[in-house]
Amino acid sequence: MPLRWYTVVVDCVDASAQADWWSLVLDWPKVYEAPDEVVLIPPQALTQSDSVPPMERGPGLVFVPVPEGKTVKNRLHLDLAPLAGEDQAEAVERLVGLGATRSDVGQSADVTWVVLADPEGNEFCVLSPRD
Incomplete structure (x- = not known):
């Protein structure tokens, strides 16, 4: 049974600012914001979600706050x-x-x-x- 790739989670010091920046880069809307996470999704997910089978839907980006800053090269990018x-x-x-x-x-x-x-x-x- 394959799993669906649902999101990529990004640890960051300022989740809201990071989400705002990536929203500008990708032109993806912010669909959820709380103190512990901010979620961006591809815009077509808002308009075509019912017509695209779940396994074919693209992943979103979730930004979560962490207390430490980045210290080494990413292992995933x-x-x-x-x-x-x-x-x-x-x-x-x-x-x-x-x-x-x-x-x-x-x-x-x-x-x-x-x-x-x-x-x-x-x-x-x-x-x-x-x-």
Whole structure:
């Protein structure tokens, strides 16, 4: 029996601020906020949830507060990609303008992705454009 991938949980010092930032990055709505968690979901989950079978629904993001800050490289990270025909460099500059920082996790200079970190230091990658 397979399980459904339901959410990715992100530990953070300021769950509300992190959720606000990722909401801007992904254009995902905040659907729940409490002191112990903030939830973002893909926008189509609000309009198409009844027509998409549960096993085909994308995961949401849940931000939960923890007392400690990030101290080491993530062992799990998100990969984001512009759509085909869009510009990777423009996407990266938009994210940097929103508060992301460039991050060196040991990648070589010839890779096709860009490693960034969110405002609390969680690494993620911006891939080359794809569908």
